[in-house]
Amino acid sequence: MNLRLAVSALALAATAAPALAExxxxxxxxxxxxxxxxxxxxxxxxxxxxxxxxxxxxxxxxxxxxxxxxxxxxxxxxxxxxxxxxxxxxxxxxxxxxxxxxxxxxxxxxxxxxxxxxxxRARIVYASKDRVDPSEVTTYEDLADPKWQGRICTRSGTHEYTVALVSAVIHHHGEEAAKAWLEGVKANLARKPQGNDRAQVKAIWSGECDISLGNTYYMGKMLEDAEQAEWANSVNVLFPTFEGAGTHVxxxxxxxxxxxxxxxxxxxxxxxxxxxxxxxxxxxxxxxxxxxxxSEPVELVQGWGAFTADDVNLMTIASHSAAALRLVEEVDFDG
Structure with a gap:
């Protein structure tokens, strides 16, 4: 009798228990x-x-x-x-x-x-509408040109966004050329690397620099904010490419x-x-x-213009991350 009662109790509990949710x-x-x-x-x-x-x-x-x-x-x-x-x-x-x-x-x-x-998201150039002709910015390689001396703002060289871009430079040109590029960009900085991508656009708006590196989506985010919309409206979104390749994404x-x-x-x-x-x-x-x-981006994003993305597999880019970080430190980019 006890065994039958126990079995019945277990059966009742099983039917009463809720099924596990998917x-x-x-x-x-x-x-x-x-x-x-x-x-x-x-x-x-x-x-x-x-x-x-x-x-x-x-x-x-x-x-x-x-x-x-x-x-x-x-x-x-x-x-x-x-x-x-x-x-x-x-x-x-x-x-x-x-x-x-x-x-x-x-x-x-x-x-x-x-x-x-x-x-x-594309890693693009934000450029002052008042002080930069859009035709002046065509390639990432061009950012090391002395014509930009004292005119570039960017976030830290050790940030993952910067490391990814440097990794792409290594992929396209090799470590030696990437180091020279980093040294050239550093020589063109208007201030020590600092802040996030929005802070660079604010610096353009305030006149501290003329161009900066940033991700495309920050334009949309800034336009959502009453104060930051003024910064966003002071710049153009430009899509540089690597020489012979596309825009870094x-x-x-x-x-x-x-x-x-x-x-x-x-x-x-x-x-x-x-x-x-x-x-x-x-x-x-x-x-x-x-x-x-x-699939299509929203109308605002489409309004920033079309671009051709670099078609290298991103895992290939990631394979250069350690070398990119080493080069950033060797040139003391944030110093």
């Missing part, structure tokens, strides 16, 4: 407001709940500490260096999907499938963690993120460029 867990360096529209759209389309942990820093260290017990299925981040760091630390797994390969150009995903790009991207507990749901979300619908939602949230075939 879910996917994300560690994200991207701000919650940027990805909330995406997660809401994914849940509405699939019924799969999305749990997001926003991290300001330390994602690699957290995943390493959690090991195989990590709840994270996907990581969201910006900049190829951060994606490459997760791969190099052995924290991701390769993903092969016909949909991903169809939606993401070869230049914007890891050849081994460990990360996949979602949106791009970087990405936001996604990777599946090595220990993903909800692997099937994670793949569904990765595929959703590269769809035309999701791409345009994501790109619009941060004034970026979607990369799925047939």
């Amino acid at each position: 879910e996917v867990n994300i560690y994200s360096y991207r701000q919650p407001e940027l990805i909330q529209p995406l997660t809401d759209a994914f849940t509405e389309a699939t019924g799969i709940k999305v749990n997001v942990a926003f991290l300001e820093k330390g994602m690699v260290e957290r995943l390493q500490a959690e090991g195989s017990r990590s709840p994270a299925d996907l990581i969201f981040t910006v900049d190829i260096s951060r994606l490459a760091a997760a791969v190099d630390a052995g924290l991701t797994q390769p993903v092969d999907s016909e949909m991903l390969r169809a939606n993401v150009p070869d230049a914007y995903h890891d050849p081994g499938g460990h990360w996949w790009g979602l949106t791009t 970087n990405i936001s991207g996604v990777a599946m963690t090595k220990s993903a507990p909800n692997k099937d749901n994670a793949l569904k979300m990765m595929e959703f993120l590269t769809s035309k619908e999701a791409q345009e939602i994501y790109a619009a949230a941060n004034y970026e460029y979607p990369i799925a075939p047939g």
Whole structure:
């Protein structure tokens, strides 16, 4: 009798217990407001709940500490260096999907499938409307020309955005030429490297310098702010290229963690993120460029002008990161 009662109790408990929810867990360096529209759209389309942990820093260290017990299925981040760091630390797994390969150009995903790009941003020149003729800025190489002496502002040489650009210079011209380029740009600085990309535009507006390096999306962000809109309206967005190549771009991207507990749901979300619908939602949230075939940036971004992106695979660029950082330190760029 006791055995029958115990079995009946277990059966009753099993039927009373709620079914485990379909879910996917994300560690994200991207701000919650940027990805909330995406997660809401994914849940509405699939019924799969999305749990997001926003991290300001330390994602690699957290995943390493959690090991195989990590709840994270996907990581969201910006900049190829951060994606490459997760791969190099052995924290991701390769993903092969016909949909991903169809939606993401070869230049914007890891050849081994460990990360996949979602949106791009160009590393461009902001130039004073009053003091710079747009025809004066055509190439990145030109930024080392003495004609710009005392006229350039930029953020720290050790920042990941600068390191990525220097890595691209190394790819196109080699380390020796990249070092000479860095020395030339440093000689043209109007002030010690400091602040973020918006701070450089403010410096142009205030007359401290005439041109600066920055990411395209900051123009959209500045125009949202009443005070910063005045800075933004004082500059033109110019798209320099490498000699014989295109404009340097970087990405936001996604990777599946090595220990993903909800692997099937994670793949569904990765595929959703590269769809035309999701791409345009994501790109619009941060004034970026979607990369799925047939997708378009918002009207404001289109208004900045068309450009041809450099087509080198970003993992190739990332392979030069250590050398780029070494060169930045050798020339004492921030000194």
